Amino acid sequence: MIEAHGLTKWYGTVPAIQDVSFEIAKGEVVGFLGPNGAGKSTTIRILTCYMPPTAGSAKVDGLDCLENSLEVRRRIGYLPENVPLYNEMTVRRFLSFVAQVKGVPWKEVAREVDRVIDVCGLDGVRQRIIGNLSKGYRQRVGVAQALVGNPPVLILDEPTIGLDPTQILEIRKLIQDLRQDHTVLLSSHILPEVAQICQRVVIINKGRIVATDAPQTLTAQLQKSAKIHLTISGDGAGLAESLRRLDGVLNVVVEGTEPSRLIVEADRQSDLRPALARAAVQHGVDLLELKTVDLSLEEIFMHLVTEEPDEESAAAEVAQKANHREGVKS
Numbered sequence: 001m002i003e004a005h006g007l008t009k010w011y012g013t014v015p016a017i018q019d020v021s022f023e024i025a026k027g028e029v030v031g032f033l034g035p036n037g038a039g040k041s042t043t044i045r046i047l048t049c050y051m052p053p054t055a056g057s058a059k060v061d062g063l064d065c066l067e068n069s070l071e072v073r074r075r076i077g078y079l080p081e082n083v084p085l086y087n088e089m090t091v092r093r094f095l096s097f098v099a100q101v102k103g104v105p106w107k108e109v110a111r112e113v114d115r116v117i118d119v120c121g122l123d124g125v126r127q128r129i130i131g132n133l134s135k136g137y138r139q140r141v142g143v144a145q146a147l148v149g150n151p152p153v154l155i156l157d158e159p160t161i162g163l164d165p166t167q168i169l170e171i172r173k174l175i176q177d178l179r180q181d182h183t184v185l186l187s188s189h190i191l192p193e194v195a196q197i198c199q200r201v202v203i204i205n206k207g208r209i210v211a212t213d214a215p216q217t218l219t220a221q222l223q224k225s226a227k228i229h230l231t232i233s234g235d236g237a238g239l240a241e242s243l244r245r246l247d248g249v250l251n252v253v254v255e256g257t258e259p260s261r262l263i264v265e266a267d268r269q270s271d272l273r274p275a276l277a278r279a280a281v282q283h284g285v286d287l288l289e290l291k292t293v294d295l296s297l298e299e300i301f302m303h304l305v306t307e308e309p310d311e312e313s314a315a316a317e318v319a320q321k322a323n324h325r326e327g328v329k330s
């Protein structure tokens with residue numbers, strides 16, 4: 001439904017994104033994740049036809065963003081980071097206005113406005129002036145304007161930024177409900193949010209895609225060893241000694257004494273949990289808990305965005321910048 005192929009954008013001599021490629025299938029909810037300045041907004045601006053790429057191409061529903069810009073825009077509901085609302089209008093008036101601008105047939109405007117008001121839980125504030133609404137409700141109005149016309153694709157740029165915790169939960173719930181009928185690309189730098197809402201993440205750092213996968217798959221790829229936590233009553237030093245002698249155990253760290261937690265690092269080839277449980281029983285300790293601990297999305301993210309580039313790619317980047325400068329001069 002969304003295809004980005006080799007997207008590159010230079011702002012003067014600044015390479016905002018380079019060779020960005022990813023695809024999003026119909027009905028997927030994908031998180032677009034990256035630290036500040038990584039290139040999320042730039043990519044989104046290209047996908048929403050706000051500006052052209054310097055190189056590469058983007059398609060939405062099979063339509064090229066440059067050649068069929070109007071048709072592409074009809075298929076996208078866009079919630080920008082700073083939602084453009086008319087503060088002096090009522091919610092209902094504003095959404096009717098958006099429906100007209102989006103070309104909803106005149107006779108269907110009222111029904112369409114009622115539909116999005118209902119989906120976004122705006123019924124109680126439909127006659128309120130937008131400027132007097134709380135930030136959470138203003139954000140809902142932002143989502144509602146994106147939904148007007150029922151576009152198949154929703155692109156939401158930092159939809160929960162600046163909201164309080166209750167409002168964040170409400171907007172997340174709203175997005176989760178929308179995924180039944182829409183393909184959603186959600187940009188965020190809030191990791192738990194992406195982990196909760198999205199089936200897949202595209203991670204961008206310094207203008208380049210560094211990973212595209214389900215959070216669980218990324219964990220498996222990046223986690224070279226398995227981590228297993230055992231909680232036992234009493235001191236864990238003796239048991240730790242026994243565990244260290246087991247085949248496949250790479251390291252054991254003991255935390256606390258009563259109860260103790262043993263953090264076992266093991267190779268990923270085999271599931272060591274049964275052997276660890278048996279060892280605990282043979283050692284005569286009470287095993288209170290035994291669980292495998294995966295990397296959190298936050299750990300994956302930090303791993304990906306803090307990795308030093310290898311010398312070859314760093315050199316290639318310097319050369320590319322130099323070439324571009326030459327190109328700008330000539």
Ligand SMILES: Nc1ncnc2c1ncn2[C@@H]1O[C@H](COP(=O)(O)OP(=O)(O)OP(=O)(O)O)[C@@H](O)[C@H]1O
Nearest residue numbers: 011014015016034035036037038039040041042043
């Ligand atoms: N109009 C512009 N002129 C020059 N440089 C720009 C412009 N817009 C963005 N940049 C630069 O391009 C890079 C990518 O910016 P972009 O806004 O796409 O990142 P982002 O991931 O959306 O960041 P944030 O989360 O902070 O909004 C940054 O280095 C930024 O400073």
